[in-house]
Amino acid sequence: THALLEGPPPAAAASTSDPVPFYGEHQAGIVTPAQDRLHFVSFDVTTKKRAELVDMLQEWTVAAARMTQGKDAGTFGAVGGAIEAPPDDTGEALGLPPSGLTITIGFGPSLFDGRFGLGAKRPAALADLPKFPAEDLLADISGGDICVQACAHDPQIAVHAIRNLARIGFGKVSVRWSQLGFGRTSSTSRAQSTARNLMGFKDGTNNLKLEDAALLRQQLWAAPGDGPAWMDGGSYMVTRKIRMNIETWDRTSLSEQQQIFGRDKGEGAPLGGKHEFDEPDFAAKGADGTPTIAVDAHVRLAHPSSHGGARLLRRGYNYVDGSDGLGRLDAGLFFIAYQRDPRKQFVPIQMELGRTDSLNEYIKHVSSGLFACPPGLRDAGDYWGRTLFA
Ligand SMILES: C=CC1=C(C)c2cc3[nH]c(cc4nc(cc5[nH]c(cc1n2)c(C)c5CCC(=O)O)C(CCC(=O)O)=C4C)c(C)c3C=C
Numbered sequence: 001t002h003a004l005l006e007g008p009p010p011a012a013a014a015s016t017s018d019p020v021p022f023y024g025e026h027q028a029g030i031v032t033p034a035q036d037r038l039h040f041v042s043f044d045v046t047t048k049k050r051a052e053l054v055d056m057l058q059e060w061t062v063a064a065a066r067m068t069q070g071k072d073a074g075t076f077g078a079v080g081g082a083i084e085a086p087p088d089d090t091g092e093a094l095g096l097p098p099s100g101l102t103i104t105i106g107f108g109p110s111l112f113d114g115r116f117g118l119g120a121k122r123p124a125a126l127a128d129l130p131k132f133p134a135e136d137l138l139a140d141i142s143g144g145d146i147c148v149q150a151c152a153h154d155p156q157i158a159v160h161a162i163r164n165l166a167r168i169g170f171g172k173v174s175v176r177w178s179q180l181g182f183g184r185t186s187s188t189s190r191a192q193s194t195a196r197n198l199m200g201f202k203d204g205t206n207n208l209k210l211e212d213a214a215l216l217r218q219q220l221w222a223a224p225g226d227g228p229a230w231m232d233g234g235s236y237m238v239t240r241k242i243r244m245n246i247e248t249w250d251r252t253s254l255s256e257q258q259q260i261f262g263r264d265k266g267e268g269a270p271l272g273g274k275h276e277f278d279e280p281d282f283a284a285k286g287a288d289g290t291p292t293i294a295v296d297a298h299v300r301l302a303h304p305s306s307h308g309g310a311r312l313l314r315r316g317y318n319y320v321d322g323s324d325g326l327g328r329l330d331a332g333l334f335f336i337a338y339q340r341d342p343r344k345q346f347v348p349i350q351m352e353l354g355r356t357d358s359l360n361e362y363i364k365h366v367s368s369g370l371f372a373c374p375p376g377l378r379d380a381g382d383y384w385g386r387t388l389f390a
């Protein structure tokens with residue numbers, strides 16, 4: 001049987017139905033221990049009026065604060081308003097607990113194009129991503145002016161949150177694209193066990209975690225002096241929808257699969273090591289003189305030691321969008337990574353991976369997003385975008 005997977009039961013988790021605080025120095029949904037489900041949406045702003053956009057962001061903030069605490073989106077709720085009017089909540093979360101819902105907002109480069117007088121406020125770190133080797137991006141599922149990441153332990157709760165924000169935004173924003181995700185592929189806290197991606201490997205072992213306070217300051221949060229003050233305490237988010245060639249992968253030998261990542265599939269230990277959290281030894285060589293962790297292995301190329309210490313807080317999800325009509329699963333990883341400056345973190349890492357990662361034979365990047373996620377909200381008088389639009 002699964003001898004490698006046996007062991008003590010995982011430590012009892014905090015209840016997955018509880019609420020996560022909405023207010024704080026940083027937005028919830030970044031270092032918050034990754035929930036199991038995702039609904040991610042990217043909007044285009046359709047109104048040309050700055051004041052209308054600001055009003056909508058204020059309405060969104062009120063609704064988001066309520067929904068994260070398990071309340072209806074509006075004060076009348078799904079069934080408490082006038083019978084002649086559409087309800088101010090859509091109703092599918094009635095009777096469900098908050099389920100750890102977090103709602104995180106980000107502003108894309110296109111929001112700073114001059115329509116709303118924000119040109120001078122565009123952070124240098126929000127520079128358009130360069131073209132990477134071998135990517136195959138679809139414009140209609142990439143980019144966008146504003147993104148919202150809703151994470152929860154119940155998919156109905158995440159979908160309800162996005163749906164109600166889209167409803168409130170009617171006439172001011174339109175949905176450009178959205179993505180459902182299940183099965184977090186990253187742990188963001190040492191209290192969490194490491195989950196597996198759809199290739200069957202533990203994913204998130206060497207991730208930035210909420211306990212790494214000094215590293216988070218250095219690698220995750222924008223700090224005073226980095227760029228415009230409105231981003232102080234915020235973070236930059238990169239999304240990549242990465243389709244996996246599942247059927248080809250499933251016909252690849254275990255040894256090749258392990259060579260590709262540079263880790264073993266059962267335990268998640270670096271090749272040459274024994275335990276999941278052992279440090280990889282990139283200098284180790286086998287009896288035949290070849291490196292134990294191949295020169296084109298994913299973990300070698302992505303490791304901070306290959307990028308001057310640069311790291312990411314990964315927060316991605318598995319996705320399956322049905323099948324593609326040719327009998328293949330339309331499945332992969334919806335990669336989400338937060339960082340202090342994508343020009344120093346995501347960009348050089350992905351340049352290297354795009355060029356040489358042996359995983360490339362089995363994956364294809366099909367969508368891309370880049371967003372500046374502002375700092376957290378202070379209290380009920382605060383709103384998403386206050387620091388930007390002030
Ligand atoms: C540009 C950043 C990265 C992309 C894109 C990416 C895609 C990708 N990764 C996996 C699976 C694994 N990745 C692992 C480690 C890892 N990956 C990145 C970055 C990107 N991955 C980093 C920075 C790291 C950490 C490297 C290190 O410090 O050791 C692992 C190993 C376990 C772990 O540490 O998480 C796996 C497995 C897939 C399947 C994928 C695209 C589909």
Ligand SMILES: [Fe+2]
Pocket residue numbers: 298302
């Ligand atoms: Fe990776």
